[in-house]
Amino acid sequence: MKAISLIIDNQKVSAQEGDILLWVALKNGFYIPNVCALKERAVPFAGCRLCFVEIEGYPEPVTACTETIREGMVVKTKTATVQKLQRAAFELILSTHHVNCGHCGKNKKCELQKIALHLKVRLRSKRFRLIPKNLPLDESHPLFTYDPDKCVLCGRCVWLCREQQKVGTLNFAYRGFEMLVTTFGDSLAGVANCTQCRKCVDACPVGALLFKEEQLIREEHNA
Amino acid sequence: MTEPTNTIEEEKIQKEIHKLLQDFSSTRENLIPILQAIQTTFGFIPQEALRETAAFLKISPGEIFGVATFYNQFRFTPPGKHQVKVCLGTACHIRGGDIIMEEWKRRLQIKEGGVTEDHEFGLERVGCVGCCVLAPVVQVGDIVHGKMSPSVVNGILLQCELAKREEDKTHNETE
Structure with a gap:
């Protein structure tokens, strides 16, 4: 592997040829918002539309997770155009996300809170009409809970479960606004094939999948 | 046939x-x-059928559930005896198809894709029935009703009710 150098936000950065821009930037301390990216995933999902950057010589902004670095690449992560795209994508995600940080097990560890701070966007954004799912919390799995109202459909858990673990318990189902991450027959109670590998919960960027044990510790801490 | 699926029926499936x-x-x-063949045979896709298909294709049941729920053409509950298809294609939409849909919903007290408790009526929306000149169109079973209005919904319901009474009468007589 050849070492190459590129410029991110006016700073020279060196990395390996073939690396993906998003991971190079994050590794070198340049935060680019993202929720769907997974290092293990060879073909990125590129579904969250948050990791836009501008690259010199490109006619329009591109997603950093789909971009392989090149020698002498000049990248800007915080231009007005980029932030406009990121804010729109982020506020669209928030329009279907049940914001209830005070009572959420992911509070202070949530990727959405981090992104809101970075983009200077309020979590209770009024820009788009809210489309709450209003689905019940599923507590039937022994290890974790699943709250579809918090899910941002990033697809991390689905990919890990199906493509990496070859289990296929969690899947996308339904379509359009009704689309969900769910299991066979819409209940975690009936999942016989879950191997309890814990990857899905570890990968969840928001409070949709949470370990039951963590919530217990949290409740005790708050009591 | 109105009682829930029992073991005998499951075995039959x-x-x-x-x-x-x-x-x-x-x-x-x-x-x-395969999903299409199942739907043609049963009129809907029973959960048992999804499990059997999963085992047959060696795909996880969850993944098959995901695929099947994505398509509008698949349904997971038995259709009603009279399946009401309200056309909301372009022409019917312009001619007020949504008002007709609302009337069916109100009269049958069910949502789109639902079936009444007595399994007499099922309600669904369809793309285009292919006779836009008659818009707004509703298809009940195999019969197409053109130039629909909310009052015609009443008429169709009455017709079905009368036909059912007639049927019950002859049924009782033969017994």
Whole structure:
């Protein structure tokens, strides 16, 4: 592997040829918002539309997770155009996300809170009409809970479960606004094939999948 | 037929599916043709059928559930005896198809895709029935009703009610 150098936000950065821009930037301390990216995933999902950057010589902004670095690449992560795209994508995600940080097990560890701070966007954004799912919390799995109202459909858990673990318990189902991450027959109670590998919960960027044990510790801490 | 699926019926479903799966090779690309065959046979896709298909194709049941729920053409509950298809294609939409849909919903007290408690009526929206000149169109069973209005909804319901009474009468007489 050849070492190459590129410029991110006016700073020279060196990395390996073939690396993906998003991971190079994050590794070198340049935060680019993202929720769907997974290092293990060879073909990125590129579904969250948050990791836009501008690259010199490109006619329009591109997603950093789909971009392989090149020698002498000049990248800007915080231009007005980029932030406009990121804010729109982020506020669209928030329009279907049940914001209830005070009572959420992911509070202070949530990727959405981090992104809101970075983009200077309020979590209770009024820009788009809210489309709450209003689905019940599923507590039937022994290890974790699943709250579809918090899910941002990033697809991390689905990919890990199906493509990496070859289990296929969690899947996308339904379509359009009704689309969900769910299991066979819409209940975690009936999942016989879950191997309890814990990857899905570890990968969840928001409070949709949470370990039951963590919530217990949290409740005790708050009591 | 209104009672929930019992064991005998489940066995019957299983037998039918095994018979139906014989026509297919066990490859992923056969998933949708198999689902279509199941729907043609049963009028809907029973959960049991999804499980059998999953085992047959060696795909997880969850993944098959994901595929099946994505398509509008698949349904997971038995259709009503009279399946009401309200056209909301372009022409019918412009001619007020949504008002007709609202009237059916109000009269039958069910949502789109739902079935009444007595399994007499099922309600669904369809793309285009193919007779836009008659818009707004509703298809009940195989009969197409053109130039619909909310009052005609009443008429159709009355017709079905009368036909049912007649049927019950002859049924009782033969007994």
